[in-house]
Amino acid sequence: MEQEAKTILPQVTSEEKVPVIEINGLVKTFGENNHVLKGINLSLNKGEDLVILGRSGSGKSITIKCIVGLVVPDEGEIKVFGQNVLNLVTHQLNEVRIRIGFLFQNSALYDSMTVKQNLAFTLKRHASDLTSQEIETHINAVLESVGLAEAINKMPSELSGGMRKRIALARTLILKPEIILYDEPTTGLDTITSREISELILDLKKKNNTSSIIITHDMACAKLTADRIIILKDGVIHAEGSYQELEESEDQWVRSFFI
Structure with missing residues (x-):
């Protein structure tokens, strides 16, 4: 089956904002x-860490699951690297999913496999042309x-x-994703x-220039990682800004996240 050529993002300066989602x-x-x-309307820029906050049930995890096709939305458009993934x-x-890493809330490791086998399984499934030595090298490095x-x-x-x-x-990380979606990375x-x-x-963003969406209830995590924060309420984006901007918001409901 003939496959379409992969989208190649242009090289840009750090000042330019290029949406990857x-x-x-x-x-x-x-x-x-x-x-x-x-x-919901939102964008994730290249090299950005975007944190999504919201009360339980506000749609944070559903949003990122829609991005990788784990949940199919009723309406809307989701472009990843310029391609509407809902039409693929x-x-x-x-091909798009290989370029996106998804860290599940419960880690989702295979309990019957060693750490090495867990990592090798992913490589063999998505990079079947690698030799045993190359797989070993990739595992040790990651x-x-x-x-x-x-x-x-x-x-x-x-x-x-x-x-x-x-x-x-x-x-x-082992497939070197360009985007990482974190679902409650510090919970528990x-x-x-x-x-x-x-x-x-x-550290991973600095080393690999990844772009990330981080779903969290952990305000310490949000403060440390966020370049930008959006807050969901009743199925829509209620507020957006930097940690400091939202912490100083005149909206009492928004400030309640930062107490």
Whole structure:
């Protein structure tokens, strides 16, 4: 089957804002009355960390799941690297997905596999042309980048919550994604480990120039990682700005996130 050529983003200066994700009029309803998204419009720029805040059930996770096709919206347009992913056939959507890393809230590691096997599984599935030595090299490098080279032969059950999150992040990074979607990256972690994960997110952006959307309830994580924040309320974007701008907002509901 003939495949379309992949979109190549132009080289730009750091001052220019190039959207790698553009969402327009995103609507999603579950059942008859659960209107989760009511026309979301947002963009993610190249090299930006965008944090999405909102109360539970406000549609934060649904929004990023729509981006990678895990949830199909009722209406709207989602452009990733300039392509409307809602119009792509399966093999075209898979090409886009390879360029997007998704860190699930529960880490989603395969419990019956070692750390090495978890990472190798991802490589073999999406980069089948790699040799065994190349796979080994990739695994060692990505574990080194998250500070867990020594965990290569451990089972997920032998890892702490923070270590599991780092391994899940390593699995996300191993295909060298240009965009990373983080779904509650620090949930369930203690304060020190949460900060370590937040600092790792920042470090990875600096090293790899990734663009990220970070869904979180952790305001310390938001403050440390966000270039820009949007807050969802009742299925729409209620506020947008920097951490400081929103913290000083005259809107009492917005300020309540920062208390």
